[in-house]
Amino acid sequence: MSFFYELIQALQELLFPAHCLGCEEQFMQLASCRPPLLCPNCRRNVAVATICPPFCIRCGIPLVVGDNHLCLSCLDNSLACITKVRSVRSSFLYQEPISALVRQLKFTGNLTGLATLATLARQTSSLMDLNEPDLILPVPLHLQRLRERGFNQSLLLARACFPQWRKKIRFDLLQRQRATVPQTRLNGKARQTNLQQAFCMKTPQSLDVVQGKNILLVDDVFTTGSTLYECAKVLLEAGAGAIDAFTVARSAGLSINSGHPDNI
Ligand SMILES: [Zn+2]
Numbered sequence: 001m002s003f004f005y006e007l008i009q010a011l012q013e014l015l016f017p018a019h020c021l022g023c024e025e026q027f028m029q030l031a032s033c034r035p036p037l038l039c040p041n042c043r044r045n046v047a048v049a050t051i052c053p054p055f056c057i058r059c060g061i062p063l064v065v066g067d068n069h070l071c072l073s074c075l076d077n078s079l080a081c082i083t084k085v086r087s088v089r090s091s092f093l094y095q096e097p098i099s100a101l102v103r104q105l106k107f108t109g110n111l112t113g114l115a116t117l118a119t120l121a122r123q124t125s126s127l128m129d130l131n132e133p134d135l136i137l138p139v140p141l142h143l144q145r146l147r148e149r150g151f152n153q154s155l156l157l158a159r160a161c162f163p164q165w166r167k168k169i170r171f172d173l174l175q176r177q178r179a180t181v182p183q184t185r186l187n188g189k190a191r192q193t194n195l196q197q198a199f200c201m202k203t204p205q206s207l208d209v210v211q212g213k214n215i216l217l218v219d220d221v222f223t224t225g226s227t228l229y230e231c232a233k234v235l236l237e238a239g240a241g242a243i244d245a246f247t248v249a250r251s252a253g254l255s256i257n258s259g260h261p262d263n264i
C-alpha cells in the first residue's frame, strides 16, 4: 500500500468517521475501510461471542470443560438426531454485536452487514473445520415471505460464507410449501406441529440430484433446530446421504428439539 493511499485513507477517516454496524457509534478505523466495520469494543464482543472448543459434536453447543463430546440433551435425543441432522456448527452465540448484524440483515433489508458477518464467520474454526459437502442448501423461505423481504438471508449468507464452494449452492431443490407462523408466536404443541410438512422437494428431478449426497444446510440462526430438523427429514426421505448444518449464530443453552422458539 503506497504512502499516498494511506495518507488519503487516514484523512478520509478523520473527516468522515465510520459508523459501527454493531452499536452505531462513530469510530476511527485507520487500518482499512473493508469489513468488519466494527468499533474496537464490538470487536472485543465478537471475540466473546465466538464459539470455540469444547462443544457438542452433534448440536455444536459450547461446553464448559474437556474435549468435544455429546451434550446431555443430545445423549437424551440421540436416536432422533442421528437419523436427521448429523452435526450442527455455528460461528457465534446470538448476542451483541452478532445479533445486531443478523437483525439488520434479516428484518431491515440492510445488506451492508452481510459482508461483515461473513468475514467474521469465515475466521472461526466452526466454519473453517467443516468438511467439504457435495451440496449446500440454504433453508428456503416461503414464496410469500421471499416477496415481502426481497431476498433469502440464508442464500446470501451461504454465498458470502462459502465463496470457495459457490457452485455447490443450490436453492432450487428444497422448497417451503407452507407459509408457517413464526415460532415465537406459538406455544407448546403448536410449535411442534407448525413446521410439519412445511418443506418438500421442489421437483421429481430434485430427488435425483440429492441421491446419496452429503448436504450442508445453511441458516442464519439456530434456536431449537426444528427448522433444520424438518429440512433434513425431507432430504433424507428423498435419498440424501448425510445432513450437516451450519448457522452463523446460535442461541446459548439450547439443543436440537429442546422446544424453544425458532426464528424463521
Ligand atoms: Zn460498536
Ligand SMILES: [Zn+2]
Residues within 6 Å of the ligand: 056, 057, 058, 059, 060, 061, 070, 071, 072, 073, 074, 075, 255
Ligand atoms: Zn448437543
